[in-house]
Amino acid sequence: MKNYWWKILAIVLVLYTVIAGFLIKVPAQPILHETIRNLYFHVPMWFGMMTILFVSLWHSIKYLSNSNIESDIVATQAAHTGMLLGFLGIITGSIWAKYTWGAWWVSDTKLNGAAITLLIYLAYFVLRGSLEEEQKRARISAVYNIFAYVMLIVFLMILPRLNDSLHPGNGGNPGFNKYDLDSNMRMVFYPAVLGWILLGVWIMTIKVRIEKLKRKTLTND
Amino acid sequence: MINCLKKAGFIVLLAFLSAGSSFAQQIEEVKQVSTGPLTGTESQPPVEMATGLYQSGKIYVVVIVLAVIMAGIFAYLTMLDRKVSRLEKESK
Numbered sequence: 001m002k003n004y005w006w007k008i009l010a011i012v013l014v015l016y017t018v019i020a021g022f023l024i025k026v027p028a029q030p031i032l033h034e035t036i037r038n039l040y041f042h043v044p045m046w047f048g049m050m051t052i053l054f055v056s057l058w059h060s061i062k063y064l065s066n067s068n069i070e071s072d073i074v075a076t077q078a079a080h081t082g083m084l085l086g087f088l089g090i091i092t093g094s095i096w097a098k099y100t101w102g103a104w105w106v107s108d109t110k111l112n113g114a115a116i117t118l119l120i121y122l123a124y125f126v127l128r129g130s131l132e133e134e135q136k137r138a139r140i141s142a143v144y145n146i147f148a149y150v151m152l153i154v155f156l157m158i159l160p161r162l163n164d165s166l167h168p169g170n171g172g173n174p175g176f177n178k179y180d181l182d183s184n185m186r187m188v189f190y191p192a193v194l195g196w197i198l199l200g201v202w203i204m205t206i207k208v209r210i211e212k213l214k215r216k217t218l219t220n221d
Numbered sequence: 222m223i224n225c226l227k228k229a230g231f232i233v234l235l236a237f238l239s240a241g242s243s244f245a246q247q248i249e250e251v252k253q254v255s256t257g258p259l260t261g262t263e264s265q266p267p268v269e270m271a272t273g274l275y276q277s278g279k280i281y282v283v284v285i286v287l288a289v290i291m292a293g294i295f296a297y298l299t300m301l302d303r304k305v306s307r308l309e310k311e312s313k
Contacts, residue, residue, distance in 0.1 A: 018287050
C-alpha cells in the first residue's frame, strides 16, 4: 500500500473524470455546445505531456552530473511516454478543431507550436538511434533534451501568448477563468489533470523497469 | 367495377386522412418546439445542448462503455505492473 497508493489514485481520478465529465452540467456556449467536455480529456494530455517531459529533462540533467546510465534510461522512457500523450493530444485537438473551428488543422500559433515541439522530440529519438556508443549517446542526447524542453516552453507557453490564438487564454482571447471554466467544470478538470499525470507516470515507470531488466539480462549474457 | 371504384375511393380517402393527420402532427410538433424550454429570446438563438439525449437516458450507455474501456486499460496496466515485478524478483 505504501508504494502503489498513487496508482489507485490515478485509476480513481481518471474513472471519476470519465463518468463525471459526461454527466455534470456544463455552461452552454455557442459553437462549443457539448464539445466543451473535451476540456476534461484533451487538455490533460498536454499537462501530462509537459509534466512527464519535465521528468525527462530532470533526469537528463541528473545524468550530466552523475553519469549514471539509469538516469539516461528514465530520461528516454519519460520522453517516450510524453510523446504518447503529446500525439494523443494533437489528434484529439484536431478532431475537436474540425467540429468547432471548421478544419482538421488551422494555422494557429499553438497548433503549429505543438507540432514543432513533437518534431523536436522526434529528432531526440533520431539522434539517439544514430549514436552507437552508450555513454556518448546518453551524454549528447541529454544535452539535446535540455534544448528540446526550452523549445517546448517557447512554442507552447510563450509564443501562443504573444500572438493571437484560437485557444482560450492566449493572445487576444479571454482566459479560462472568465470564459468557460466555471466551478462545476473545475471539479472535473483539476482531478482530470492530476489523474492523467499520475497515469502517465505509471506507464513511464513500467517502461523504465522493463528497460532496466532488459539491460540487466543483456549485461549478464 | 363499382366495387373497384369504391375500393379506390376508400384508399384515396384513407391517404388524405393520414396525410391530414400527419400534417396536424407536424403543426403540433412545431408548437411544442416553439413553446419548449429551449427557446431563447428573439435576439439570441438558443444554444443547442444534449438535453434530449439525457431525456432518452442513452448518454449513460456511452458513459458505461467508456468506463468499461478505461477499467480494461487499468486492469491491463496493473497486470503489466505485476508481471514486471515478478520478472524483477526472478532476476535478483
